[in-house]
Amino acid sequence: MAYKSLREFIDTLEKAGELIRIKEYVNPELDIAEITDRISKTPDRNKALLFENTGTEFPLLINSMGSEKRMCIALGVNHLDDSMHEIEDLFKMMSAPKNGILEKLAMLPQLGKFASWMPKVVKGKGACQEVIMADPDLSKIPILKCWPEDGGPFITLPAIHTKDPNNGIRNIGMYRMQVFEKNMTGMHWHKHKVSARHYNEYKKLGKRMPVAVALGGDPVYTYAATAPLPENVDEYMLAGFLRKKKVELVKCITQPDIEVPADADFIIEGYVDTDEELIWEGPFGDHTGYYSLPDWYPRFHVTAITHRKGAVYPATIVGIPPQEDAWIGKATERIFLAPIKMTMVPEITDMNMPVEGVFHNLVIATINKEYAGQGQKVMNAMWGAGQMMFNKILVLADGKVKIDDYLPLAQYVFNNLNPVTDVYFSQGPMDVLDHSCSKLGFGGKMCIDGTKKWEEEMTEPLVPFKLNTAFSKEAILAALPELASLNDNLARKYDLPILFVSIKKDRPGHVRAVHDAICKMNGVEGIKMILYVEQMVSADDVTDVLWRFCNNLDPRRDHFFGGANNNILGLDGTRKTKALDNFDRPWPNIIAADEATIRSVDEKWSSLGLGKLIISPSLKYSTQLYRGGAAVLDSE
CATH class of the missing domain: 3.40.1670.10 (UbiD C-terminal domain-like)
Known part of the structure; x- marks a missing residue:
């Protein structure tokens, strides 16, 4: 389903009973995040929230994809597996042998679908350019400061558009943006990301780098910006496939080399000067549940801010799981299972990234095992597959095991596990947000092979475990x-x-x-x-x-x-x-709200229309903060 606007998505959520409107003023600095944290972690009251009074002219939508149901509504599917099965069917159809002209002709309608998904640049201005700020000022947008030790307010759901200066290929990625001035932010481009490579290419050429940031519009745009696509695959082709309608793009006003979705809510245009000094950005309460460490990143200078009439600012918070990003990640897990199976690891039958593993840290996969050593083959293939290179702990089991029924899964894995011979240690690239690595972006990995062992793989018989009665x-x-x-x-x-x-x-x-x-x-x-x-x-x-x-x-x-x-x-x-x-x-440090914010939200809770008071999840961790809540510890 293609949404014409973010407002249409909001209306759909409301009709489904998945949205609460909050009319009372709530401060975008800390209070909105604290309210959202409480709601998102209370399963029977977990809803999207529309803050209609933010102290600016724009309402703020948050937690809009923060459950399986709302993620499905965003993607226009009944189940998250639906898109996976559709991709799998397409792969099978394209790769199947064609024995005659009739079979080849029968493929033409299917091939035509690819053309219908490709983005199209249209002439003139889009709805995203209905209003042009005379004086671009980020403070007029309700940009959140989420956690007390954050370096400042951050744009948290930006679809950032860049192009390779050598071949013009577009990339849309999602990287947080810390606001430093009314017309300047940081650009948190990790060294492994495509936008960082584009930056390096512009730097070699001695050129300014045009950049545009889209916010809102069809929620599929937001999802596509997070998707782990191959570098030369346009994110808007994926968006077109998911929404079953091509994405219409318009040229930016001050950065005409960049095209953006015509129906987005906000467009922030600007540039990065590759000769300019980097800026110290962060810390930031990240999806790991810990503050990510500050570091040097490029400056983004805003040259224009445009928006549609009646624009809504979309935002999210990340922190101790579960949060909204867990469901965005779950969609990726399901959608990209088919390409992984069909192109890289054909023996894989299912995959699961538990919330506790915050995406890369823990991945469970089941495989159809047909020979000795196949677990190691899968291990190496997965660690070489795109962003799976960041995986820290990989657990393998046989395909007959249900991957999300954790108790029988764990029993199966341990029954087939000799820790000495079936746990493999390696090292390689890691997410730069992984604070446990001794070196930034480079650390250890572990594969736990819980598949049934062939004779060649065993050094001794595996005996079923029973706790010794002498254990105390x-x-x-x-x-x-x-x-x-x-x-x-x-x-x-x-x-x-x-x-x-x-x-x-x-x-x-x-x-x-x-x-x-x-x-x-x-x-x-x-x-x-x-x-x-x-x-x-x-x-x-x-x-x-x-x-x-x-x-x-x-x-x-x-x-x-x-x-x-x-x-x-x-x-x-x-x-x-x-x-x-x-x-x-x-x-x-771990992420937790401060006492003043918890007290502020407690006091206003009864006026928010959110029902009975939900105790702050941060209270569980407030006594565990090192040095009174400081974001970063000394290494001593």
Whole structure:
């Protein structure tokens, strides 16, 4: 379904009972984010929010794709798998042998669909240019400051348009934009991203780089800007396919080399001077649930701001999951499964990126295994597949296993796992937001091969696990007072050979020493894996443990084996410091609202029309903030 405007999408959400209008004034600085955080993390009250009084002339839409239902409404499908199946059918049709002229002619209507998806530049001005700001001023837009230690207000849903200066190929990406002045922002282009490559090409040529930012319009535009497409595939072709209607583009007014969607709500035009000094941007409360560290990024100078009449400003917040970005990522997981299966990893049957893994950190895949070593083949193929190169932990199982039923999945994986021979460690490119790497953008990876093993892959028989009756959680805690908590529920109740341990780390090598001590305790034999987190995390809170663990682990650096046969794998998911871990990078803080914001929202909640007060999710973490909530720790 093609939406004519963001307003039409809003009306559709409202008719579906998926939107709440908030008429009371709410401050875009911190308060809107805090309200959204509460709503998005309360499943039975999770709705899109339209803040109609933002202190500017523009309302603000947020959390519009923050559930599976709303993500489906945005994409115009009944189920997120629908687009995947359509892509899969197209691949099969195009690749099937054609035995005669009639079969070839029968393909023509299908080939015609490709032309109907291609974007088209139209003459004249678009609805996005109905109003032209005489004096471009970003402060007239309700741009959010989401978290207390953010470097400033950030544009969080920008579709950023750039072109390769050598071949003119367009790229649309989504990179946050910190507002520094009324007509200047940062451009947070990670070094692995296409826009960063375009910037480098302009710099070689000694030219200014034209840039345009689209906000709003059909929500498919926003999704397409996040999609992990091959570099030379136009994001608006994907948008045309998803909406079943080509995207109409118009030339920018002050940057005519760039075309933007005619029906967007806002267009911010400008340039990046590649000879100009970079600007110190950040920190920013990011999708990992931690503040991303500040760094140097290019400056974007605004030359024009245009918008449609009745424009709505779209925004999102990212932070401790689950948030809206989890559902955008889930759509990507489903839509791009078909291309991965058809072009790169044909044996893959399904894929899942759990919310706790915040996209790249944890990926689970099932495969049709037909020979020994196929798990390693899939591992290498996936780590070489586009943005999957950023994956940190990959878990593999056989295709017959249901990928989102986590308990039987975990039982299957551990029943087929010898930690010594079936866990593989490597290193390579990592997301620059990964704070656990010893070096920016480069760190360790781990593959857990839980597929059924062929004879050639086995060094000894795998014996079903049953927790030894001699195992005593109480004895371990008594012997090791530095342990804050220990969770043996999965081992005791579900025959999963894994323990979660929370430790008060106070000396170099402490976690490894504790691991060795636990492995020597009576009854621990048979345990295959022990996960360690810091003392403020309750080992019984499995969701919190996995989120912290996935963020704070560099698998290659932070693993060790213990036990009589050296076959119990320990993984150190605690935070790292210079003093205790010889870790030279700053370590970021977790994201949480401050007391003043929590109190402000509590006081106005009854006037917002949101029902009974929802307690702030940040209160769970407010006592865990290092140095009173500072965004970035010293590496000491």
